[in-house]
Amino acid sequence: MNKNLLFFLLGFILTSCYSQKNIDIKEKRFEQKIDTIVEELKFSYEYDQSLREYLIYKTFDKAVTDSIENLENEKDRLNYIFSTNFKSDLGKRILKEFVHPSDDKFTERLIAITDSVGYPSLKRIKKYYKTELPEEFNPTILFIHSKEKYWSKINEIADREFENGNMGKCDYGYIRWHTSGRKENKYLNEYGIKYGANSKGRAIYIETCEDE
Numbered sequence: 001m002n003k004n005l006l007f008f009l010l011g012f013i014l015t016s017c018y019s020q021k022n023i024d025i026k027e028k029r030f031e032q033k034i035d036t037i038v039e040e041l042k043f044s045y046e047y048d049q050s051l052r053e054y055l056i057y058k059t060f061d062k063a064v065t066d067s068i069e070n071l072e073n074e075k076d077r078l079n080y081i082f083s084t085n086f087k088s089d090l091g092k093r094i095l096k097e098f099v100h101p102s103d104d105k106f107t108e109r110l111i112a113i114t115d116s117v118g119y120p121s122l123k124r125i126k127k128y129y130k131t132e133l134p135e136e137f138n139p140t141i142l143f144i145h146s147k148e149k150y151w152s153k154i155n156e157i158a159d160r161e162f163e164n165g166n167m168g169k170c171d172y173g174y175i176r177w178h179t180s181g182r183k184e185n186k187y188l189n190e191y192g193i194k195y196g197a198n199s200k201g202r203a204i205y206i207e208t209c210e211d212e
């Protein structure tokens with residue numbers, strides 16, 4: 001056998017063994033730290049959603065927000081939203097002082113968690129976490145609210161974690177659509193994610209799916 005080919009094959013085998021060992025170590029670490037990881041992600045997710053709901057409904061009262069969201073008539077829901085519009089610049093201040101800074105913090109933490117234990121997809125979480133999770137909880141939302149300055153790093157993570165099996169096609173397609181500036185609907189189409197588009201074909205409503 002050609003020596004160069006032999007060295008290549010040996011290097012490939014060693015690299016593959018190291019990569020698999022590294023994946024196994026991260027999986028074990030993920031299992032050991034599952035409670036700490038999920039508690040942090042739950043806080044981040046609920047804080048993220050509560051702030052955004054407040055901008056729409058002007059209240060943190062879940063009884064109110066749930067009742068409005070459950071209205072069968074979309075017109076009635078929109079009428080409520082428009083009737084409670086901010087009459088000051090509070091909405092802009094909430095975005096600047098609370099939403100955007102927290103988006104950065106939560107994005108950075110999800111990146112750090114992923115680098116340490118692999119992507120904490122909902123499927124992986126449910127494998128080890130034995131306590132009930134909030135309705136609609138999904139850590140992927142934290143990347144969906146990330147700023148452009150993080151997109152290159154997030155794309156690297158998404159490609160790696162999708163290849164390693166830690167991230168499913170729903171999360172991958174949703175994330176790559178976001179990091180395309182929400183312009184490339186091909187990521188939604190190719191990975192089976194349903195969405196609504198405006199007259200120009202740009203996705204404006206995503207029906208998230210859960211990887212099985």
